[in-house]
Amino acid sequence: MALAHAVSRMGPRFLLVQENGLRSASLFLRTNAGLVEQRMHDATVAGLVVTARTLGVSHCAVHSCCESSTLRSELSHALAPGASVETLSAHAIVSGAIAFSDSVAEEDGLWHGPALSSRVNATQRISYTIHRPVRAVFDADELTLSKVVGDRPVLLAVDAHIDALHGEAIRNYARRRLNLRGIVHVSPAEGEKSWSQVESLCQAAVDAGIDRRGIVVAIGGGVTLDIAGLAAAVFRRGVGYVRVPTTLVGLIDVSLGVKQAVNACGRKSLVGAFHAPIACINDYQFLQTLPRSEIACGLAEAIKMALVRDAVLYDEIDREALQLMQPAVCASLSARDIWFRAETLMLEELSSNLYEANLARLVDFGHTFSPVIEASSDYRIAHGRAVALDMLLSTGIGVCRGICDPALFHGLARLLDRCQLPVHDAGLPRIETLHAALDDARRHRGGNLNLVIPVRAGRAVFVQAVSAEEIAWSLAAMRSAAEEWRMSAAHADVA
Numbered sequence: 001m002a003l004a005h006a007v008s009r010m011g012p013r014f015l016l017v018q019e020n021g022l023r024s025a026s027l028f029l030r031t032n033a034g035l036v037e038q039r040m041h042d043a044t045v046a047g048l049v050v051t052a053r054t055l056g057v058s059h060c061a062v063h064s065c066c067e068s069s070t071l072r073s074e075l076s077h078a079l080a081p082g083a084s085v086e087t088l089s090a091h092a093i094v095s096g097a098i099a100f101s102d103s104v105a106e107e108d109g110l111w112h113g114p115a116l117s118s119r120v121n122a123t124q125r126i127s128y129t130i131h132r133p134v135r136a137v138f139d140a141d142e143l144t145l146s147k148v149v150g151d152r153p154v155l156l157a158v159d160a161h162i163d164a165l166h167g168e169a170i171r172n173y174a175r176r177r178l179n180l181r182g183i184v185h186v187s188p189a190e191g192e193k194s195w196s197q198v199e200s201l202c203q204a205a206v207d208a209g210i211d212r213r214g215i216v217v218a219i220g221g222g223v224t225l226d227i228a229g230l231a232a233a234v235f236r237r238g239v240g241y242v243r244v245p246t247t248l249v250g251l252i253d254v255s256l257g258v259k260q261a262v263n264a265c266g267r268k269s270l271v272g273a274f275h276a277p278i279a280c281i282n283d284y285q286f287l288q289t290l291p292r293s294e295i296a297c298g299l300a301e302a303i304k305m306a307l308v309r310d311a312v313l314y315d316e317i318d319r320e321a322l323q324l325m326q327p328a329v330c331a332s333l334s335a336r337d338i339w340f341r342a343e344t345l346m347l348e349e350l351s352s353n354l355y356e357a358n359l360a361r362l363v364d365f366g367h368t369f370s371p372v373i374e375a376s377s378d379y380r381i382a383h384g385r386a387v388a389l390d391m392l393l394s395t396g397i398g399v400c401r402g403i404c405d406p407a408l409f410h411g412l413a414r415l416l417d418r419c420q421l422p423v424h425d426a427g428l429p430r431i432e433t434l435h436a437a438l439d440d441a442r443r444h445r446g447g448n449l450n451l452v453i454p455v456r457a458g459r460a461v462f463v464q465a466v467s468a469e470e471i472a473w474s475l476a477a478m479r480s481a482a483e484e485w486r487m488s489a490a491h492a493d494v495a
């Protein structure tokens with residue numbers, strides 16, 4: 001009798017004694033996934049009987065070449081009433097198994113069942129604190145960082161500019177309060193946000209003897225945080241990671257989520273990982289030395305959140321922009337209230353969607369065209385400036401299709417201009433390139449464009465298709481806004 005036939009009339013479990021002398025018996029289980037074989041080496045008759053009883057085996061087949069009357073009678077006693085023991089020839093076993101399932105085959109004397117699936121269910125609990133200590137993070141008496149890392153081995157990854165400004169304080173603190181194993185300088189140029197810097201950091205971690213308990217502490221702007229965060233994500237398949245952001249973009253944006261990435265294959269932030277930090281330590285005093293152009297980039301991210309979520313905050317930033325651009329004000333307690341509100345909005349959006357299961361994200365406002373704007377300018381246009389251009393371009397598209405009031409577009413353009421952010425740039429990619437960038441955005445967002453367009457301050461919608469004509473219309477509006485102000489600035493100079 002063919003095995004397939006045997007299987008079809010057997011219960012869900014049956015025993016097949018396949019080889020001579022019981023040296024290798026096989027227990028076949030019929031499951032929803034198909035035929036599963038469990039090999040039992042050096043089986044004994046008693047062992048097989050126990051197995052048959054335990055598993056409620058309803059049918060036994062004994063290979064014809066190992067037929068043993070003892071085995072047959074012992075097994076038939078072990079089976080439930082009505083069950084049977086029979087003898088199968090080697091040929092019947094093989095052909096029957098193949099007939100039973102195309103994917104059952106015998107190779108090198110082993111039975112290979114059908115492609116079997118196994119499910120692994122696990123949940124990872126993500127929990128980290130964004131600390132905002134009152135004292136400077138590297139003040140000798142400030143313990144937040146030392147408490148966060150404890151006695152774990154630490155590799156410091158420091159933004160080269162931050163090292164020049166704060167290197168001594170960082171080293172003094174690290175020697176006194178941390179289990180410091182090494183310090184690496186990260187080049188913070190966007191054009192060097194590359195895999196080679198991640199690899200250098202991994203090499204430094206090896207040289208410093210960082211083990212799996214080790215922690216990478218990144219101190220710097222978004223570029224440094226992205227490079228060090230990715231190194232922490234991949235080194236020994238993941239070690240601890242602590243962020244100490246030092247730019248406004250770093251503080252109100254990069255520090256909050258679980259993403260890190262570097263630029264690759266001519267694409268912005270193409271290669272990356274989700275790797276939650278152990279903690280972030282946000283110290284706004286770093287902002288005192290931040291150039292205005294970098295404050296402007298941070299303001300672009302704050303404007304982004306306010307414009308799609310919070311009209312009151314948007315108005316406040318609109319009123320205070322000129323003040324906020326001054327480093328001393330930017331680092332002050334009064335400004336921190338604004339930064340904190342922008343961070344809270346960002347966190348609300350991120351924390352319920354940390355791994356981006358939902359790819360329609362309001363935080364992507366200003367981040368659809370910006371990757372191609374940055375990459376095609378060879379990273380001359382900084383991230384925050386590209387975000388500003390993208391926000392205005394997207395808003396203009398909204399005006400073009402009549403879902404957004406032109407006053408919002410002009411108000412945003414004026415605000416960006418006050419923040420010394422561009423409303424147009426001669427280095428913007430061509431219309432076809434910007435239009436093609438939408439396909440890349442779709443690939444990144446599960447097939448949907450999800451372009452975020454504000455409809456009024458505090459509220460935005462997702463748009464799924466945009467034409468090249470709409471992009472052209474919006475670019476023209478941006479260009480004429482830029483020209484208008486250049487002319488009025490020239491008039492003001494003459495006056």
Ligand SMILES: NC(=O)c1ccc[n+]([C@@H]2O[C@H](COP(=O)([O-])OP(=O)(O)OC[C@H]3O[C@@H](n4cnc5c(N)ncnc54)[C@H](O)[C@@H]3O)[C@@H](O)[C@H]2O)c1
Pocket residue numbers: 159160161162165188189190193220221222223224226246247248249250253254257258259260261269286287288289290291294297383384
């Ligand atoms: N992973 C994320 O979730 C995420 C989110 C937003 C942005 N980003 C990335 O962040 C990067 C932009 O970050 P960024 O705007 O901080 O730029 P950045 O890291 O390039 O820093 C800007 C410049 O400021 C210098 N600097 C840093 N801190 C300073 C300080 N306190 N005083 C004086 N100079 C200082 C840096 O050395 C650098 O020259 C982009 O690559 C962007 O893709 C990542």
Ligand SMILES: [Zn+2]
Pocket residue numbers: 253301367383387
């Ligand atoms: Zn951004």
